[in-house]
Amino acid sequence: xxxxxxxxxxxxxxxxxxxxxxxxxxxxxxxxxxxxxxxxxxxxxxxxxxxxxxxxxxxxxxxxxxxxxxxxxxxxxxxxxxxxxxxxxxxxxxxxxxxxxxxxxxxxxxxxxxxxxxxxxxxxxxxxxxxxxxxxxxxxxxxxxxxxxxxxxxxxxxxxxxxxxxxxxxxxxxxxxxxxxxxxxxxxxxxxxxxxxxxxxxxxxxxxxxxxxxxxxxxxxxxxxxxxxxxxxxxxxxxxxxxxxxxxxxxxxxxxxxxxxxxxxxxxxxxxxxxxxxxxxxxxxxxxxxxxxxxxxxxxxxxxxxxxxxxxxxxxxxxxxxxxxxxxxxxxxxxxxxx
Numbered sequence: 001x002x003x004x005x006x007x008x009x010x011x012x013x014x015x016x017x018x019x020x021x022x023x024x025x026x027x028x029x030x031x032x033x034x035x036x037x038x039x040x041x042x043x044x045x046x047x048x049x050x051x052x053x054x055x056x057x058x059x060x061x062x063x064x065x066x067x068x069x070x071x072x073x074x075x076x077x078x079x080x081x082x083x084x085x086x087x088x089x090x091x092x093x094x095x096x097x098x099x100x101x102x103x104x105x106x107x108x109x110x111x112x113x114x115x116x117x118x119x120x121x122x123x124x125x126x127x128x129x130x131x132x133x134x135x136x137x138x139x140x141x142x143x144x145x146x147x148x149x150x151x152x153x154x155x156x157x158x159x160x161x162x163x164x165x166x167x168x169x170x171x172x173x174x175x176x177x178x179x180x181x182x183x184x185x186x187x188x189x190x191x192x193x194x195x196x197x198x199x200x201x202x203x204x205x206x207x208x209x210x211x212x213x214x215x216x217x218x219x220x221x222x223x224x225x226x227x228x229x230x231x232x233x234x235x236x237x238x239x240x241x242x243x244x245x246x247x248x249x250x251x252x253x254x255x256x257x258x259x260x261x262x263x264x265x266x267x268x269x270x271x272x273x274x275x276x277x278x279x280x281x282x283x284x285x286x287x288x289x290x291x292x293x294x295x296x297x298x299x300x301x302x303x304x305x306x307x308x309x310x311x312x313x314x315x316x317x318x319x320x321x322x323x324x325x326x327x328x329x330x331x332x333x334x335x336x337x338x339x
Contacts, residue, residue, distance in 0.1 A: 026129035027170030030101040033060055034172075034202075034226050039246045044256035046072045047090065048097035050263070052296060055098045061129070061252075062098060064091045066105035067142050068260040080139025084110040084119055092126050101129030103174065105256075107140050109133050113155075113162040120166035120173075130172035132204065132228075133159055135179065135191065143178055143206035144235035150179045153191055160198045174228060175200035180207050189220050196225040202252065204228035207236040214240060215248055222249025230254045233261070 033040055042061045045051040046068030054062045067078035069090045074081060084106075091104050104123050109116030116133060123131050134140065135156035137149045150156075156175070163173045175195035179188040185208065192203040203225045205217050214229065214237070221227055229250045231239055245253050266286070273283050280287065294300070 026101050030129035041253045048093040051094045052097045055100050061101050063103045065256045078142040095127040103130040104128040106131045113158045116159045117162040117166040120163045124171045132174040134176040148178045157198045164199045172201045174202040176204035178206045202226045218249035226251035228252040
């Protein structure tokens with residue numbers, strides 16, 4: 001449950017943030033986190049409020065999930081229907097709501113290498129710390145769905161080169177391969193090796209199917225670049241404890257869909273109760289209080305700014321009136337100091 005005392009934490013984020021130059025550069029902040037010992041757990045978030053909640057409870061990095069945003073924004077499965085502009089809009093809201101680094105899922109880059117170039121420019125301009133690009137064909141599918149297809153290895157390398165050329169700062173480039181299903185684990189590992197050699201900062205073999213496969217990925221790839229593992233409850237990859245994943249060599253432990261699915265379950269339960277009982281009085285303990293919601297959405301700060309600017313406007317009006325009386329226009333239209 002959020003602590004309303006942390007409302008002040010949000011004064012430096014979102015609409016109320018200080019100028020960008022006053023904050024650490026996102027890519028540099030993420031690189032510093034990745035340079036530290038151990039793995040970092042990264043939750044997937046699908047809007048500004050879930051991102052802020054993740055930051056509030058102490059996560060150091062959040063992941064703007066393409067699947068979660070497709071599910072919540074379109075009400076549809078993650079099968080490549082979300083456009084670049086739709087994703088970019090949501091990522092803008094997320095970045096503006098938090099002060100921690102944001103990793104953006106940009107699917108295939110929304111086209112060929114030229115599309116990737118533009119995508120990287122646009123998302124870097126939005127303030128993300130990293131973009132994750134995958135080697136599926138368009139339209140892509142969720143990494144834990146059947147029927148995925150991948151582009152030739154050389155095409156993905158071209159996309160990585162375009163991403164590297166397009167970035168203008170410390171943006172982290174994460175290259176994901178979905179080759180495990182259509183082409184086998186060995187091809188997926190070899191692709192990740194090639195993507196790291198092409199310049200990707202982090203690589204990501206999606207949907208390995210056993211602890212043994214995870215062990216092999218870590219052993220073969222961790223020395224080349226930091227590795228991502230995506231744990232989806234009920235998905236193709238087994239749920240492995242953090243300590244074991246660290247030992248295997250994984251650096252980013254991604255729970256891309258957990259927040260969305262927990263949210264859906266909570267909303268469904270409340271709706272069912274409301275439909276059946278016609279009241280929420282018996283489930284108040286399962287709701288944010290009004291005070292908690294107001295703190296999360298920075299209402300105290302908004303009201304403080306509102307008062308500040310209202311006071312400033314009133315003060316300006318008083319100053320003008322005083323100057324008018326001392327030597328300018330007097331009430332009634334006359335001029336002060338003249339007969």
